[in-house]
Amino acid sequence: MTGSVRDPSIAGEADPSRASALCIGLVEDDADQSRLYTAWLEESGYRVLAFGTATEFRRRLGAASVDAVLLDWGLPDAEGPEVVDWLRHSAHAGLPVVFLTARVTEADVVAGLRAGADDYVPKPPRKGELLARLAAVLRRTGAANADPVLRDVPPWEIDTRQRRVLLNGDEVELTDREFDLAAYLFRRPGRIVSRDALLSQVWNLGSGVATRTVDTHVSRLRRKLLLDGEHGWRLTAVYQHGYRLERA
Numbered sequence: 001m002t003g004s005v006r007d008p009s010i011a012g013e014a015d016p017s018r019a020s021a022l023c024i025g026l027v028e029d030d031a032d033q034s035r036l037y038t039a040w041l042e043e044s045g046y047r048v049l050a051f052g053t054a055t056e057f058r059r060r061l062g063a064a065s066v067d068a069v070l071l072d073w074g075l076p077d078a079e080g081p082e083v084v085d086w087l088r089h090s091a092h093a094g095l096p097v098v099f100l101t102a103r104v105t106e107a108d109v110v111a112g113l114r115a116g117a118d119d120y121v122p123k124p125p126r127k128g129e130l131l132a133r134l135a136a137v138l139r140r141t142g143a144a145n146a147d148p149v150l151r152d153v154p155p156w157e158i159d160t161r162q163r164r165v166l167l168n169g170d171e172v173e174l175t176d177r178e179f180d181l182a183a184y185l186f187r188r189p190g191r192i193v194s195r196d197a198l199l200s201q202v203w204n205l206g207s208g209v210a211t212r213t214v215d216t217h218v219s220r221l222r223r224k225l226l227l228d229g230e231h232g233w234r235l236t237a238v239y240q241h242g243y244r245l246e247r248a
C-alpha cells in the first residue's frame with residue numbers, strides 16, 4: 001500500500017505556489033482508485049495526502065494538515081463510520097468528511113451521515129459529481145471561502161491579497177514568513193496545526209528539521225499580534241502536537 005502513500009513533508013515542496021491550495025486527505029485502500037482520485041483532485045487544484053488504511057490515517061493525520069477528508073467506507077482495518085466517529089472525537093473534530101461507498105441502501109447512507117459524515121458519493125464515483133460534492137462541503141464549512149480577507153478571528157483581519165494584517169484596524173508590520181505563518185494559522189482557528197505541517201506548508205521544508213525555527217517564529221508572531229488572550233484569542237503550544245489559535 002505504500003505505493004499510494006505520499007509523504008506530507010514532500011507535498012507541495014516542488015511548487016511553492018501550491019502551498020496555499022486546499023489539501024484533501026484521501027483514505028482509500030485500493031491503489032488504482034487512489035491514484036485515479038488523486039489525479040482528479042490534483043487537476044482541480046487541490047493538494048492530496050493519500051492514506052491506505054484507517055490506522056495510517058489516524059497515525060499520520062496529526063502531523064498533516066488537511067482541509068477535508070474523502071473516506072472509503074470499506075477499509076481493510078475499519079469501516080467508514082468507525083473512522084468518522086474517531087475523527088469527531090479527535091483534535092480534528094471539525095474536518096468535513098465525504099464518504100465514498102458502494103453501499104447505497106438508505107440504511108447505509110443514514111448510518112454514514114449519522115456517524116457524522118457531511119456527504120457521500122456512490123462508488124464508482126463520477127468525476128464531476130465527486131468534485132462538485134467536495135467543493136460544496138468545503139464551501140459550507142468555510143474552508144473554500146473565496147473572500148481574500150480573513151475575518152473569522154476578530155479583531156484581526158488578514159488580507160491575503162495585499163498581505164497585510166490589521167489588529168483593531170491598525171496594520172501590524174510582519175516579515176513575509178511571519179505573514180505566511182499568520183495566514184496559515186488564521187485560516188484554521190481552533191485547529192491543532194503541527195510543526196511538520198507548518199514546515200512543509202509555510203517553509204516548504206521536510207519534516208523533522210528546524211522545528212526551533214517554527215517555535216521562534218510562532219513566539220514572535222504571538223508577541224507582534226498580541227495573541228496572548230488579551231483580545232479574545234491566543235496562540236498556544238499543544239504538547240507533542242504543535243500549535244493552536246484558540247479562544248481565550
Ligand code: CA
Pocket residue numbers: 028029030072073074075076
Ligand atoms: Ca475499499
